[in-house]
Amino acid sequence: MNRPNLYVSTDAGTTWKPVPGAPTQYRPTRSALASDGTLYIAYGNAPGPSRMTSGAVWKLDTHTGAWTDITPERPSPGKEFGYAAVAVDPHHPGAVLATTYDHYFGSGENIFRSTDAGKTWKPLFSGPHAGVFDDSLAPYVNPTPIHW
Numbered sequence: 001m002n003r004p005n006l007y008v009s010t011d012a013g014t015t016w017k018p019v020p021g022a023p024t025q026y027r028p029t030r031s032a033l034a035s036d037g038t039l040y041i042a043y044g045n046a047p048g049p050s051r052m053t054s055g056a057v058w059k060l061d062t063h064t065g066a067w068t069d070i071t072p073e074r075p076s077p078g079k080e081f082g083y084a085a086v087a088v089d090p091h092h093p094g095a096v097l098a099t100t101y102d103h104y105f106g107s108g109e110n111i112f113r114s115t116d117a118g119k120t121w122k123p124l125f126s127g128p129h130a131g132v133f134d135d136s137l138a139p140y141v142n143p144t145p146i147h148w
Contacts, residue, residue: 005027023067026082029043029101031086033088038088038093040057040070041059044101053102054080057069070118071083072112072118081104095114112124
């Protein structure tokens with residue numbers, strides 16, 4: 001960590017160079033490219049299945065090179081976790097999902113949804129409008145919260 005970890009090639013993979021401005025304090029865990037050219041990246045400070053204690057979600061405007069931290073919930077002392085994955089709707093480039101990893105406090109793991117490209121987020125499995133986890137087709141997962 002604290003070194004380049006995301007690279008780009010402009011010559012079909014013959015050479016690679018670090019993506020300018022990319023976060024270096026984490027490891028990329030998953031990325032998704034939206035139809036408008038925005039690259040969304042989930043980060044954690046350790047590779048899975050190792051314990052993550054920090055992480056974030058960032059987006060890159062591939063047209064301008066501008067990076068934006070869009071982390072839905074920030075890890076903090078006593079509430080340490082990272083982010084495992086990110087996904088984007090191919091028909092609605094601002095509709096994004098981000099998942100936690102090692103979120104062992106409160107309601108456990110969560111999936112966050114944004115419909116405005118990460119400006120605001122709603123947790124899907126906690127809070128006043130939380131969804132219900134339906135385990136009827138896999139009842140053996142009932143004693144375990146959402147986990148990866």
